[in-house]
Amino acid sequence: xxxxxxxxxxxxxxxxxxxxxxxxxxxxxxxxxxxxxxxxxxxxxxxxxxxxxxxxxxxxxxxxxxxxxxxxxxxxxxxxxxxxxxxxxxxxxxxxxxxxxxxxxxxxxxxxxxxxxxxxxxxxxxxxxxxxxxxxxxxxxxxxxxxxxxxxxxxxxxxxxxxxxxxxxxxxxxxxxx
Amino acid sequence: xxxxxxxxxxxxxxxxxxxxxxxxxxxxxxxxxxxxxxxxxxxxxxxxxxxxxxxxxxxxxxxxxxxxxxxxxxxxxxxxxxxxxxxxxxxxxxxxxxxxxxxxxxxxxxxxxxxxxxxxxxxxxxxxxxxxxxxxxxxxxxxxxxxxxxxxxxxxxxxxxxxxxxxxxxxxxxxxxxxxxxxxxxxxx
Numbered sequence: 110x111x112x113x114x115x116x117x118x119x120x121x122x123x124x125x126x127x128x129x130x131x132x133x134x135x136x137x138x139x140x141x142x143x144x145x146x147x148x149x150x151x152x153x154x155x156x157x158x159x160x161x162x163x164x165x166x167x168x169x170x171x172x173x174x175x176x177x178x179x180x181x182x183x184x185x186x187x188x189x190x191x192x193x194x195x196x197x198x199x200x201x202x203x204x205x206x207x208x209x210x211x212x213x214x215x216x217x218x219x220x221x222x223x224x225x226x227x228x229x230x231x232x233x234x235x236x237x238x239x240x241x242x243x244x245x246x247x248x249x250x251x252x253x254x255x256x257x258x259x260x261x262x263x264x265x266x267x268x269x270x271x272x273x274x275x276x277x278x279x280x281x282x283x284x285x286x287x
Numbered sequence: 288x289x290x291x292x293x294x295x296x297x298x299x300x301x302x303x304x305x306x307x308x309x310x311x312x313x314x315x316x317x318x319x320x321x322x323x324x325x326x327x328x329x330x331x332x333x334x335x336x337x338x339x340x341x342x343x344x345x346x347x348x349x350x351x352x353x354x355x356x357x358x359x360x361x362x363x364x365x366x367x368x369x370x371x372x373x374x375x376x377x378x379x380x381x382x383x384x385x386x387x388x389x390x391x392x393x394x395x396x397x398x399x400x401x402x403x404x405x406x407x408x409x410x411x412x413x414x415x416x417x418x419x420x421x422x423x424x425x426x427x428x429x430x431x432x433x434x435x436x437x438x439x440x441x442x443x444x445x446x447x448x449x450x451x452x453x454x455x456x457x458x459x460x461x462x463x464x465x466x467x468x469x470x471x472x473x474x475x476x
Contacts, residue, residue: 238471260463272467285440
């Protein structure tokens, strides 16, 4: 079975449970933290080592969960995932969970790349414009890239809205070249 | 069989007078009876010759004459055939001369035609080469112009970028963001 399908199944199961406990956001954040730690190269290499016994792997995961102060249901979920040998799928599960949660709550993730750090007013206006397009609440990720010279580039639901000066220059150059 | 009988009769006729002469006591002097015997003997001999040998000789000569006539006829026939063949050969030789002239004429015509055709092909090839050369020259010229335009555009772009970066102000950024927001509003409608 492809890993994305597996990840979706696990994510759906956790979502059902978190929805019942009204802990959608909290458990989602905990899952995200746990996934980030598990996918970090130094931890992932050790946890996925074939020399490591299943019991030792479970113990290591418990230690990580305690350090991160993860809630009991998420701990149990992670242990179930580990016992099925799907620990490497944890980042994909967290991502699938995030997407499902966004769909459920009517949210959309957007990456905004500015040429200069934006002002709050400018950011608010752009997010409002993007929300009008997506008809969802926008959760932005802000980046700064000086090579854009000026303006902003927004990536929303697989579509790119390029309002950068670098793009205008490139277009003008292309037109000049004929 | 006839031949054997004829030989036996000849021998008989030849020996009978001798036997008769011996029976009479070997008289050495001539007599009328001896003469008569000789005459009878000769008569028998002549009769046998006329009866048997002459037809054989006649047949032999008749056959020989027929063979000679046949050979002569064959020789005449062969002569006529040879004469006919010679005539035919002469006719053929005459025809060959005519054919040779015809072939020479055809070859001359063909040569003229081929020369004309080669000339036409050469003209077509020259025209094609000229056309291809013109097209290649046009393509090369166009490519050169395009490269020149691209180089100019790149240089202009670099220059414009440097100027914009040098003179870019926060107000410009705000203006760009406002225009971006307006674009998003248009997209949302």
